[in-house]
Amino acid sequence: MSTAGGSTLMTVERGLEVLRAFRADRTPLSNAELVRRTGLPKATVSRLTSTLIQVGFLRQVPGRREFELSAGALGIGQAYLSTNQMLQAAEPLMQALADTLDVSVALAIPDGLNMLYVAYRVSRQVATLRLGVGSTLPMATTAIGRAYLWGLPADTQHDLLDQHLQRAGEHAEALERSIRASFAELSATGTCMVRSGYQRGTYGVALPIRAGRQGGLMSLSCGKADVDMDLEAERARIAPALKQTAAQLQTQLAGHDSLL
Numbered sequence: 001m002s003t004a005g006g007s008t009l010m011t012v013e014r015g016l017e018v019l020r021a022f023r024a025d026r027t028p029l030s031n032a033e034l035v036r037r038t039g040l041p042k043a044t045v046s047r048l049t050s051t052l053i054q055v056g057f058l059r060q061v062p063g064r065r066e067f068e069l070s071a072g073a074l075g076i077g078q079a080y081l082s083t084n085q086m087l088q089a090a091e092p093l094m095q096a097l098a099d100t101l102d103v104s105v106a107l108a109i110p111d112g113l114n115m116l117y118v119a120y121r122v123s124r125q126v127a128t129l130r131l132g133v134g135s136t137l138p139m140a141t142t143a144i145g146r147a148y149l150w151g152l153p154a155d156t157q158h159d160l161l162d163q164h165l166q167r168a169g170e171h172a173e174a175l176e177r178s179i180r181a182s183f184a185e186l187s188a189t190g191t192c193m194v195r196s197g198y199q200r201g202t203y204g205v206a207l208p209i210r211a212g213r214q215g216g217l218m219s220l221s222c223g224k225a226d227v228d229m230d231l232e233a234e235r236a237r238i239a240p241a242l243k244q245t246a247a248q249l250q251t252q253l254a255g256h257d258s259l260l
Helices: 003-020 031-038 042-054 071-083 085-101 143-151 154-189 231-253
Strands: 058-060 066-069 104-111 114-122 136-138 192-195 202-211 216-225
Touching (some): 003 031, 003 042, 042 066, 085 114, 085 216, 085 231, 143 202, 143 216, 192 231
Antiparallel strands (some): 104 216, 192 202
16 A cells, blocks of 8 residues: 555544544533543644544534534434344344333444444333443443453453453452453353443343354343342343344344444
């Protein structure tokens, strides 16, 4: 690749890193926060935000020194998700599970050290956890993330665990114990349950699934906000239906070429 071509590719990659720093909650971000989230130099982020505004992917919040995604960026993501045949096939089964159990149901793929919701369905009677398609949750502390980690090949799992533990700093030992406990639970029961892994007063029950002809690894979870929950009763209520839906999903999606 020529020097000019390599420089262009690097600029595109860094621009995508800036766009990926924005979360589904649509919170505006300053250049300083974008530097923190991306690890890119301040001058690079400043240059990229100016360029992304010019091409219609970002806009500056009126009267503030912060930015938010504009219609250009949102339209690309929405078009991709709304036309993805694999997700279209998954959603009816997810909605049926959500309605049966009165929970939210999420399907997620990895996004760096996080998990990205690519499909999300919720019962009309459940608190939604303020999440939805496009939400990102930490991989290391949530049921949906730990289920994904557990499903990985050993070498890849080891490398990712090292990254999470390095990031955890002084909390690394406690985090590793908790992750290993979830792995043991998955080995014994096929699911894992985590309480308050992302929001206080919530829980998630999750397992890994393989989707499409490529057998891509994803995670499927049920969750709910309930401060008075009986965890063991919830696990017993949810796990069988979750495993049944996961098996149906894997069968229904097996013929799809679509990749996420």
